Amino acid sequence: MPLPLARLKGSIPPLLTPFRNGAVDYEAYAKLVAHQIAHGTHGILVNGTTAEPSTLTIEERNRLVDVAVKTAAGRVPVVAATGSQSLAETRALTEHAAKAGADALLIVTPYYIRPPQRGLVAFYLEATKGIDLPWMVYHIPGRTAVSVTVETLVELKRKSPSFVGMKHAVNDLAFVSDALDALGKDFRIFVGLEELSFPMMAVGACGLMNAVGNLQPKKLAEMCEAIWSNDLARARKLHEELFELNKAVFFDTNPIPIKYMAKRLGLIAANEHRLPMMPATPELEVKLDGVLRHADLIS
Numbered sequence: 172m173p174l175p176l177a178r179l180k181g182s183i184p185p186l187l188t189p190f191r192n193g194a195v196d197y198e199a200y201a202k203l204v205a206h207q208i209a210h211g212t213h214g215i216l217v218n219g220t221t222a223e224p225s226t227l228t229i230e231e232r233n234r235l236v237d238v239a240v241k242t243a244a245g246r247v248p249v250v251a252a253t254g255s256q257s258l259a260e261t262r263a264l265t266e267h268a269a270k271a272g273a274d275a276l277l278i279v280t281p282y283y284i285r286p287p288q289r290g291l292v293a294f295y296l297e298a299t300k301g302i303d304l305p306w307m308v309y310h311i312p313g314r315t316a317v318s319v320t321v322e323t324l325v326e327l328k329r330k331s332p333s334f335v336g337m338k339h340a341v342n343d344l345a346f347v348s349d350a351l352d353a354l355g356k357d358f359r360i361f362v363g364l365e366e367l368s369f370p371m372m373a374v375g376a377c378g379l380m381n382a383v384g385n386l387q388p389k390k391l392a393e394m395c396e397a398i399w400s401n402d403l404a405r406a407r408k409l410h411e412e413l414f415e416l417n418k419a420v421f422f423d424t425n426p427i428p429i430k431y432m433a434k435r436l437g438l439i440a441a442n443e444h445r446l447p448m449m450p451a452t453p454e455l456e457v458k459l460d461g462v463l464r465h466a467d468l469i470s
Contacts, residue, residue, distance in 0.1 A: 174275055174305060176305065176335060176357065176359070178214075178248055179214075179248060179250075179274075179305060179335065179336070179377070180213065180359065180377040180378045180395070181212075181213025181214065181377075181378045181392060181395045181396075182212055182214075182378060182379045182381070182384055182388065182391035182392045182394070183212070183213055183214035183215065183216050183248070183250055183361065183378060183379070183380050183384075184207060184215070184221075184380065184382070184384025184388060184391070185216040185219025185220060185221040185222060185252070185380055185382060185384075185385075186200070186203050186204065186207070186215060186217065186219070186221065186222060186385060187203070187223075187426050187430055187433060187439070188200065188222040188223055188227065188235065189203070189439045189440070189443075190441075190443040190444070190445065191440070191441070191443070193445070195227070195231050195235070197234060197235070197238050199439060199440065200235060200238055200239075201238050201241075201242045203385075203438065203439075204239050204242040204243060205242055206388075206438065207384075207388050208243065208246055208247055210388040211388060211389050211393070212247065212388040212391070212392055213247060213248075213378065213392055213395065214247045214248040214249065214274075215239050215243055215247060215248070215249050215250065216250045216252060216277065216380050217232075217235050217239045217249060217250070217251050217252060217273075218232050218235060218236070218252040218264075219252045219277070219309075219380065220311065220314065220425060220426075221382040221385065221425060221426040222235070222252075222426075223426065223445065223448060224252065226444075226445040226446075226448065229264060233264065233267045233268075233271070236249070236251045236267065236271050236273055237271050239251075239273075240271050240272040248274035248275060249272075249273050249274050249275075250273065250275045250277050250307075250380075251268035251271075251276055252276075252277040252278070252279065253265040253267075253268050253276050253277070253278055253298075254277070254278040254279030254280070254298075255279075256284055257281075258297060258298060261278060261281075262297070262298055265278070265299065265302055268304075269302050269303070269304050273304065275304055275306065275307065275335075276299070276302070276304050276307065277308075277309050277380075278295065278299070278307070278308060278309060279309035279315060280308065280309065280310065280312075280317045281294055281317070282314060282316065282317070283316065284317075285316050285317050286317060288319075288320055288322070288323045291317070291319060291323055292323060292326050292327060292330070295308070295327055295334075296327075299331060299333065299334075302333070303333065304333065305334075305335040306331075306333055306334055307334070307335060307336040307337050307338060307361070308324070308327070308334075308336075308338070309338045309340075309363075310338060310339050310363075311338070311340040311363060312341060313341070318341075319337070324337065324354060324358075325353050325354060328358075335358070336360055336361065336377070337358075337360055337361070338360075338361045338362075338380045339362065339363055339371070339376070340363025340364050341363075342364060342367065344367065344370055344374065347360055347371050347375055347376055348375065351375045359378075360375065360376040360377060361377065361379060361380040362378070362379050362381065363380055363381070364381075365381045365382070365383050365418075365420055365421075366414070366417050366418065368381060368391070368394065368410060368413075368417070369394065369398075369406055369407060372394070372395065372398045372406070373398065373406075378395055379391055379394075379395060381417075381420075382420050382425055382429050383413065383416055383417055385429055385438070386429070386436060386468070387413065390409055390413060391413075393405075393409055394406050394409040394410065394413075397409065412466075415462055415465060415466065416462060416466050419432070419458075419459060419462040422455060422459065423451065423455055424448070426448075427442075427444070427448065427449065427450065427451050428451065428455065428459055430442035430443075430451075431451040431455070431456060431459055432459055432462075432468075435463055435468075435469055436463070436469070
């Protein structure tokens with residue numbers, strides 16, 4: 172059965188991908204999924220930017236979806252990020268996610284190519300053709316070098332009934348209000364920039380897809396719940412408590428800081444990456460340790 176739209180909200184962190192000696196550690200990944208659920212997260216995002224998907228093979232990305240779906244076992248929605256710069260690859264990833272039991276799809280704008288808006292519309296319609304799952308656009312022009320307009324979102328909604336929302340990873344608060352005005356209040360907008368979590372949700376975003384959720388799933392879930400209950404004072408307090416940690420995510424290219432901090436918190440055995448990504452430098456490690464100490468996450 173398709174996921175009820177009302178369940179597609181809240182904190183849905185993009186989980187990191189643990190590596191062991193160059194290979195994906197699927198057992199460790201399953202533990203990360205279980206850890207998220209145990210700490211109140213509202214959903215799991217597989218193969219988001221924090222997962223380093225461009226360094227993974229199609230088979231590895233597909234298997235991560237399989238592991239997440241099996242581990243979640245219906246307790247929380249699993250959103251599969253299935254986008255690529257290649258239509259054929261996007262289609263293969265999307266079809267697998269649908270068959271594997273993912274609850275929704277997040278598809279990044281095809282990067283590097285810098286297509287026109289009409290190309291984006293055609294790409295998304297072809298990528299999701301015949302797929303009976305709610306799907307969303309992943310809008311992150313800082314990584315992809317292409318922006319999506321509100322007019323493009325409106326056209327996608329008109330042509331694809333299963334298009335339900337987007338992850339908005341842009342420092343553009345006004346875009347949220349513009350999109351909700353054009354597409355309706357039920358249009359699902361997830362915040363993709365940590366520092367804008369509270370303000371974007373305050374003006375109508377339905378949830379968060381933030382890398383820092385790997386480290387603090389409970390606090391991010393609580394922030395969402397505080398906003399839903401109109402307790403803006405509580406939500407703002409959580410925002411302030413997370414502020415330094417949120418900034419630390421971008422001390423270097425994501426997920427370099429996240430993986431180091433996850434190792435320090437015992438969530439993964441090692442902060443291993445695949446080239447061209449690199450582990451945190453010794454200087455960055457000292458800086459991140461200070462952030463974790465200030466947040467009372469390590470002694």
